[in-house]
Amino acid sequence: MTEEATERMIRFKIDRQAVENIHNDLANASHYFKKRITERDAAGDRGGIALEMMAGLTMTAFWIEAGVNYLGVAKVNGWAERAPAKEKLKRLLAELGLAPDLSSRPWSVIGRLKDFRDTLAHGKPETLASEEIVVKPFGFADRPEPLESEWVKSLTVANVVDCYEDTNAIWLEMLKSAGMTEIEATSSGSSGITYLGEA
Numbered sequence: 001m002t003e004e005a006t007e008r009m010i011r012f013k014i015d016r017q018a019v020e021n022i023h024n025d026l027a028n029a030s031h032y033f034k035k036r037i038t039e040r041d042a043a044g045d046r047g048g049i050a051l052e053m054m055a056g057l058t059m060t061a062f063w064i065e066a067g068v069n070y071l072g073v074a075k076v077n078g079w080a081e082r083a084p085a086k087e088k089l090k091r092l093l094a095e096l097g098l099a100p101d102l103s104s105r106p107w108s109v110i111g112r113l114k115d116f117r118d119t120l121a122h123g124k125p126e127t128l129a130s131e132e133i134v135v136k137p138f139g140f141a142d143r144p145e146p147l148e149s150e151w152v153k154s155l156t157v158a159n160v161v162d163c164y165e166d167t168n169a170i171w172l173e174m175l176k177s178a179g180m181t182e183i184e185a186t187s188s189g190s191s192g193i194t195y196l197g198e199a
Contacts (some may be wrong), residue, residue, distance in 0.1 A: 009199035018189035061113035123191035155184035
């Protein structure tokens, strides 16, 4: 290559655009944990599975929250992302023409996940106590059940699966009511290079 060729410079413009819809990543994480937890449970591999249940339920809670925000921005005029969660959900459902029973499945999952998420996000010490009189044969080997906080009781394979499936059902129903498809709600991007001539 000649010296002249190595010094030749050109100008170009790079255009890039990305639309990042975080609810997609959170839904993928939620699905990943649900799949991993059910596979590990079926294989009898339970070491540390409660930690994955915590992560899976948290990702599912984040998914529904991000999905509500996504649809709120897309469909509700003057969407207030920092408003309380109940207020945002109420506004979105009204805009979508939905009036679900939030106390029964699948919609009750929203409250359960919010409580779970808030418990972890705003965690504080908790003292648990119990007292009972037990009559058993001498030499019994049973140990008393450990005391558990309410959030710990939600760390079951069945609950992780139910929360994922209920959240997915709600998401699909809200998308349909918004007149949108799953493809429209996915992240996207594009890039291009435009030659501008010699420098």
